[in-house]
Amino acid sequence: MTVEEFEEFYAQAVARLTGQLYVMTGDLQEAQDVVQEAFVKAWVRRGRLERDGQPEAWIRTVAWRLAVSRWRFRRRSADAWGRGSGGSEHVAPPDPDHVVLVDALRELPAQQRRTLTLHYLCDLTVEQIAGETGLSTSTIKTHLVRGRAALAHRLRDPRIEEAPDV
Numbered sequence: 001m002t003v004e005e006f007e008e009f010y011a012q013a014v015a016r017l018t019g020q021l022y023v024m025t026g027d028l029q030e031a032q033d034v035v036q037e038a039f040v041k042a043w044v045r046r047g048r049l050e051r052d053g054q055p056e057a058w059i060r061t062v063a064w065r066l067a068v069s070r071w072r073f074r075r076r077s078a079d080a081w082g083r084g085s086g087g088s089e090h091v092a093p094p095d096p097d098h099v100v101l102v103d104a105l106r107e108l109p110a111q112q113r114r115t116l117t118l119h120y121l122c123d124l125t126v127e128q129i130a131g132e133t134g135l136s137t138s139t140i141k142t143h144l145v146r147g148r149a150a151l152a153h154r155l156r157d158p159r160i161e162e163a164p165d166v
Helices: 003-025 028-044 046-052 055-081 096-107 110-121 126-133 137-155
Strands: none
Touching: 003 028, 003 055, 003 110, 028 046, 028 055, 046 055, 055 126, 096 110, 096 137, 110 126, 110 137, 126 137
16 A cells, blocks of 8 residues: 555545544544554554455454553553543533433443444444454344344433323
């Protein structure tokens, strides 16, 4: 992959990969960071990426692993450093539907969230997800079924009552 080809690939894929990792992690800043770091790693091996034939899947996998690694580090160090209080700047509130969806996704186990993202956002087949994650196709199907059921339950509007059968 030449420099120009890599730059073109980056321009076409960075926003899509960032969006996918945002859904997987629930944190836009984290998604942007890990995708950028994955592209830096890809730059070094751009010749091999072309031979492998799936540079986007490689970058997505590396970015996911970076996000998991960062999460583990933060989790281990949270007790030592404590949590920050955040900035005092006023920021407009997010759309309520967005908040509900992000909260529902965050409540899912990481593998279910990742599997749902790869299937619905990345349009990967069960077999492609299995190849990318190293999980069996039956495990992927189980994650999809359980993840959909959990989201359906979490996103159910309690104000809407089901109509009685007539």
